[in-house]
Amino acid sequence: MSEYLSEVVDHYNQWITIFLMVAGLYVVVARGNMVKKLVGLSIFQTSVYLLYISPGKILGGTPPILADDFAVYSNPLPHVLILTAIVVGVATLALGLGLVVRINEAYGTVEEDEIFDKGGSE
Amino acid sequence: MRLDVVLRVVTKLLLPFMVVFGFYVQFHGEISPGGGFQAGVIIGAAVILYAIMFGLDRAMRVLSVSVVEKMISLGVLLYLGTGFVGMLKGGEFLNYSVLEHDPIGGQHLGITLIELGVLVTVAGTMIAIFYAFAGRGR
Amino acid sequence: MVLLTMMAAVVIGVVRLRNLFAVVILSSIYSFLMASVLIVLDAVDVAMTEAAVGAGVSTVLMLAALYLTKSEEAAPRHTPLLPMFVAVVIGAALVYGTIDMPPFGSPDTPMNTHVGSGYLDRSIPETGVPNVVSSVLASYRGFDTLGETVVVFTAGIGVLLLLRRNRRGKTGE
Numbered sequence: 001m002s003e004y005l006s007e008v009v010d011h012y013n014q015w016i017t018i019f020l021m022v023a024g025l026y027v028v029v030a031r032g033n034m035v036k037k038l039v040g041l042s043i044f045q046t047s048v049y050l051l052y053i054s055p056g057k058i059l060g061g062t063p064p065i066l067a068d069d070f071a072v073y074s075n076p077l078p079h080v081l082i083l084t085a086i087v088v089g090v091a092t093l094a095l096g097l098g099l100v101v102r103i104n105e106a107y108g109t110v111e112e113d114e115i116f117d118k119g120g121s122e
Numbered sequence: 123m124r125l126d127v128v129l130r131v132v133t134k135l136l137l138p139f140m141v142v143f144g145f146y147v148q149f150h151g152e153i154s155p156g157g158g159f160q161a162g163v164i165i166g167a168a169v170i171l172y173a174i175m176f177g178l179d180r181a182m183r184v185l186s187v188s189v190v191e192k193m194i195s196l197g198v199l200l201y202l203g204t205g206f207v208g209m210l211k212g213g214e215f216l217n218y219s220v221l222e223h224d225p226i227g228g229q230h231l232g233i234t235l236i237e238l239g240v241l242v243t244v245a246g247t248m249i250a251i252f253y254a255f256a257g258r259g260r
Numbered sequence: 261m262v263l264l265t266m267m268a269a270v271v272i273g274v275v276r277l278r279n280l281f282a283v284v285i286l287s288s289i290y291s292f293l294m295a296s297v298l299i300v301l302d303a304v305d306v307a308m309t310e311a312a313v314g315a316g317v318s319t320v321l322m323l324a325a326l327y328l329t330k331s332e333e334a335a336p337r338h339t340p341l342l343p344m345f346v347a348v349v350i351g352a353a354l355v356y357g358t359i360d361m362p363p364f365g366s367p368d369t370p371m372n373t374h375v376g377s378g379y380l381d382r383s384i385p386e387t388g389v390p391n392v393v394s395s396v397l398a399s400y401r402g403f404d405t406l407g408e409t410v411v412v413f414t415a416g417i418g419v420l421l422l423l424r425r426n427r428r429g430k431t432g433e
Contacts, residue, residue: 014358016264022351023271030343035280035325039287042318043271046294049310053303063304064392065154066384073380074302076392080401082306083393084408087159087244090313091415094251097325098422101258104329147308152389155304157397163312170320194416198409205406216402226388233389233398236405243409247416248317254423255324 013054020047032112034100038093045089052078126175133175140168148241152230158237162244169245170252178256190250197243204235263300267293280326288319305393 024047027040056075064076104110107118148161173181205216218232219225270290277283291314298307379396389395397405 011358013264015355016268018351018354018358019268020271021354022347023275025350026343026347027275029346033280035322035329036283039274039283039322042287042314043274043290046291046310046314049294049306050297053298053301053306056303057301061302063155063302064380065304066380066390066392073392076379076396079303079306079393080396080404082303083159083309083397084404086306086309086313087408088411090318091247091412093318094321095415095418095422097321098251098254098419101255101325101328102422110329151394152391154391155308155393156391157305157394160305160308160312163309163317167312167316167320170317174320191420194413198413201406201409205402216406218399225386229387229389229399233387233394236398236402237394240405240409243412243416247412250416251321251419252324254419255321255328258423259324259328 013050017047017050017054020044020050034103034110034112035097038096038100041096042089042093045085049082049085052082130175133171137168137172140171141165144168148237149234151237152233158240159244161237162241163248165241166245166248166252169249173252173256178253182253185249187250187253190246190253193242193246194250197239197241197246200239200242201236204232204239208232263293263297267297281323284319284322284326287322288315291315291318305391 021044024040024042024044028037028044031037031040056078058072058074061072061074062070064073064079066073100110103115107115109115144161144164147156147164148158151157151161169181169185172184204218208217209215216232219228267290270286270293274283274286274290277286291310294314295307295311298304298310379400380392383389383392383395387395387399389399
């Protein structure tokens, strides 16, 4: 039983990451409202940040800023990649929201089903 | 007494601190957590807060749309310029060590310049996107 | 760990709610919780960026978009059984894959030993910058940062193209 519990503690980060990823994917695929799809996409992206950063942490380490008092640092390489990913994510979100606003002006609605009813792609 | 007096007073008190903190994060980014992107977003958020509280027209009088559009391009130009100066002085593209007499000083100068370029571009983009969204609804 | 459970609860709320204003506020709370989790995981630069970008600018943009469209989601027409089934199957397959992964926080995985610790050792002698994330971002991987700046530039220009209204009276089509 205690071995099972230590297994849960070791992998809890990764299981929560998988739950967040799957929930974000479900929102993107299954909901029709476009603004909610974009929110689901941003949830999916943030779960990927967790996926990359949590293996980089070393228990007993400090943030990767070099100082004389500390010897063990967490891995700085995933931090750099995820910093770029966050900024690209917000750029994508801004463009997506701009497109949603224009779709609303062209069709009068942002629901996917109603847009398909009105004759989809002309 | 209007309903948003508390918000206006707090905004007037907070705005200088936000801008100074943004520049602190930018220039201290080598020694403490920070750097170009964080500082750009903080300064962009300060201008957006001013635009939300005091109206879009007053914010556009402080930073007009054409100034913000030029800011976006200026940042990328600064970044590419630093890379090309390294190339002109004999190294490869984006090699900072040849910018000054000793390699460490060259690295410092190069890193400061490109973080400044990133700050200008990110702040300009955030403000320009907000102007576009807010100006559409009028 | 408590923070991660709270994040999962917030995401369940986002999925179920239909009032879009509440969904946007919940996503701002989600970004704030993500920033706290990142601080616990020793990623301070990333936490600052995620807090500023996710809980700040992203929420403002979503609220602006909601102001320009309507703020309630319509009821779904058919129950989404197939996406739910696909989501559960993918989740189960991924959980099966994580049983073999190294436990949380171990310092001897291949990810932590080769390149990452190399940057930690080389940062001060070659660049003189104590913040390793900044030195890697600006100097060792400066080309990626150039690409990222160009992506931000492109997004700004894209939004300006989509949403700028010509002041002379014609609505930009």
